[in-house]
Amino acid sequence: MSPVFRQTVSKVMIVATFLCVAVTLLPLFSILAYVISKGIGSINLDFFTRLPQPVGEPGGGMANAITGTLLLVGLACLWALPVGIFGGVYLAEFGRGKACSAIRFTADVLTGVPSIVVGIVAYSLFVLPMKGFSAISGSMALGLMLIPPVLRTTEEIVKTVPTTLREAGLALGISRYRTTLSIVMKTAMSGILTGTLLAIARVAGETAPLLFTAFGNRVWNHSLTEPIAALPLQIFAYAISPYEDWHRQAWAGALVLIAIVFTLTLLSRFFTKSRTVRADY
Amino acid sequence: MKVKSQIQDTVFQGSLAVLSWSVVAMALLIVAILTKFSWPAIKEFGWRFLVRSDWDAVNGQFGILPVIYGSIVSSLLALLIAVPLSLGIALFLSELGPLWIRSPLNMLIELLAAIPSVIYGLWGIFVLAPYLRSVVEPALKRYLGFLPFFQGPAYGVGMLAAGIILSIMIIPTISSICREVFLTVPTSQKEAALGVGATRWEMIKLAILPSSLSGIVGAVLLGLGRAIGETMAVTMVIGNRPDISLSLFNPSYTMASLLANEFSEATTEIHTAALVEAGLVLLCITLLLNIAARVLVWSVAGKASRQA
Numbered sequence A: 001m002s003p004v005f006r007q008t009v010s011k012v013m014i015v016a017t018f019l020c021v022a023v024t025l026l027p028l029f030s031i032l033a034y035v036i037s038k039g040i041g042s043i044n045l046d047f048f049t050r051l052p053q054p055v056g057e058p059g060g061g062m063a064n065a066i067t068g069t070l071l072l073v074g075l076a077c078l079w080a081l082p083v084g085i086f087g088g089v090y091l092a093e094f095g096r097g098k099a100c101s102a103i104r105f106t107a108d109v110l111t112g113v114p115s116i117v118v119g120i121v122a123y124s125l126f127v128l129p130m131k132g133f134s135a136i137s138g139s140m141a142l143g144l145m146l147i148p149p150v151l152r153t154t155e156e157i158v159k160t161v162p163t164t165l166r167e168a169g170l171a172l173g174i175s176r177y178r179t180t181l182s183i184v185m186k187t188a189m190s191g192i193l194t195g196t197l198l199a200i201a202r203v204a205g206e207t208a209p210l211l212f213t214a215f216g217n218r219v220w221n222h223s224l225t226e227p228i229a230a231l232p233l234q235i236f237a238y239a240i241s242p243y244e245d246w247h248r249q250a251w252a253g254a255l256v257l258i259a260i261v262f263t264l265t266l267l268s269r270f271f272t273k274s275r276t277v278r279a280d281y
Numbered sequence B: 001m002k003v004k005s006q007i008q009d010t011v012f013q014g015s016l017a018v019l020s021w022s023v024v025a026m027a028l029l030i031v032a033i034l035t036k037f038s039w040p041a042i043k044e045f046g047w048r049f050l051v052r053s054d055w056d057a058v059n060g061q062f063g064i065l066p067v068i069y070g071s072i073v074s075s076l077l078a079l080l081i082a083v084p085l086s087l088g089i090a091l092f093l094s095e096l097g098p099l100w101i102r103s104p105l106n107m108l109i110e111l112l113a114a115i116p117s118v119i120y121g122l123w124g125i126f127v128l129a130p131y132l133r134s135v136v137e138p139a140l141k142r143y144l145g146f147l148p149f150f151q152g153p154a155y156g157v158g159m160l161a162a163g164i165i166l167s168i169m170i171i172p173t174i175s176s177i178c179r180e181v182f183l184t185v186p187t188s189q190k191e192a193a194l195g196v197g198a199t200r201w202e203m204i205k206l207a208i209l210p211s212s213l214s215g216i217v218g219a220v221l222l223g224l225g226r227a228i229g230e231t232m233a234v235t236m237v238i239g240n241r242p243d244i245s246l247s248l249f250n251p252s253y254t255m256a257s258l259l260a261n262e263f264s265e266a267t268t269e270i271h272t273a274a275l276v277e278a279g280l281v282l283l284c285i286t287l288l289l290n291i292a293a294r295v296l297v298w299s300v301a302g303k304a305s306r307q308a
Helices: A003-042 A045-049 A063-093 A097-111 A115-130 A135-159 A163-171 A176-204 A231-239 A244-271 B002-045 B065-096 B099-114 B117-144 B159-183 B187-195 B200-229 B232-237 B255-265 B269-307
Strands: none
Touching (some): A003 B065, A003 B099, A003 B159, A003 B200, A045 A063, A063 A097, A063 A176, A097 A135, A115 B002, A135 A176, A176 B002, A231 A244, B065 B159, B065 B200, B065 B255, B099 B159, B117 B232
């Protein structure tokens, strides 16, 4: 084969790989364009402050769904983040040997458990004994999904803290646990925050595990043992409904949800400049 | 004083260990709970559950073959689209693209992973499905209609729509792992290929792809696991009808969408148990895929860290 031919093949393949990138970005731009153009018209003060209206009555908002999502995610963080963060610190600081590799491996594999399966587990564990859909069971489901990625990213970050820092602490006569808490974790904090924010962004958009734990609610939620609305659930319900007005609301909800998720994602980039931290796969 | 701090250390390390091990407990709990609640169905139907096609809640007869078929075919279709694109993306972002453009493009691709599933579904219902119905499916039918895959009425929603949406959702996963795998190929290996006169594309074929093979397979398996477990977007565009049909235009059903649609409405114990069993089957499939994928990806990463 002539060199010219081989060079041409090479150039063609480089262009082809670029086209792969371009083709893949088309849906991204399409989704963003639709969500913004179709959602922006229904975004107003009512959307953030009022409850959903019955069919046929225009207006109304998703105030309960927005606060519901924040509440569910907040509750999930409350119990799951300590487990994930401190579990990750343990793996990085003390996790030697085969047994700890097993924890690592389990966490990695758990990241791949379908969210709908997590929903069934949370249903069986919390909804059945509590005899009803509730905010608590919804946040339990979300928390179960938060732990594995938070644990693994925390471990990776804490491992990058230089050993000399630990030695410096220990040499000063500070106990191991003080060194870990005040020196190692403090140094790793921005990285831990990054991993955590990415994981939170992920679960904030989860719908499947909430279908039969939080269940959704069209009014304000008065107790944690009642069904509770969530933004993704509301978008789903509105999207599959036959009403034009609800479709508009679904796009508006999608715009708010995407804004929340992207803000968290961008915020996480703000905390680490060079390191790449990912909460998925 | 010394003793006190030693006790503190032990307590601290012990409690961290408990938190860490709770992940393993979680995994066991998930398997145990699903087995317990699906037991009535496992006892009643045995293996027939997996190979029968009747899903009849009224008469208490349950078989999930069409649903397994739907899950597997929609996911394979997604891989068919996603794997070549992901490899191209990974090569462009790790080797071929101009340096200044790599990281912004990489960020955009990763944004695709951040979009919630329900929003993909919303876009699928109102943008993708109508487009498929009015433009793509009629065209496929006209030019490729002699194939069994492109026959029947064009609904828009159906297997094709699900496959396309799933491919978009798994491309970031596959491409970012492949990219990392490519980056672990030692520079000396690439320089050696270029040194003997290979073009850049030949360098990729000679030096990068062969040594990345197990990592690529791992990435693909991970993407497959993702696709099979994906729920909301698929539920919204696949049409939710438990049919086994070669045509990609036809509505179908997946294990995950079956659960999303029916679980909170199941009334009889055997119906719930059958649904939980479908969840258990789904879990087993994704666990196996994930374990295989991790082992492959780890082997590549391990090799890289030994060389470093």
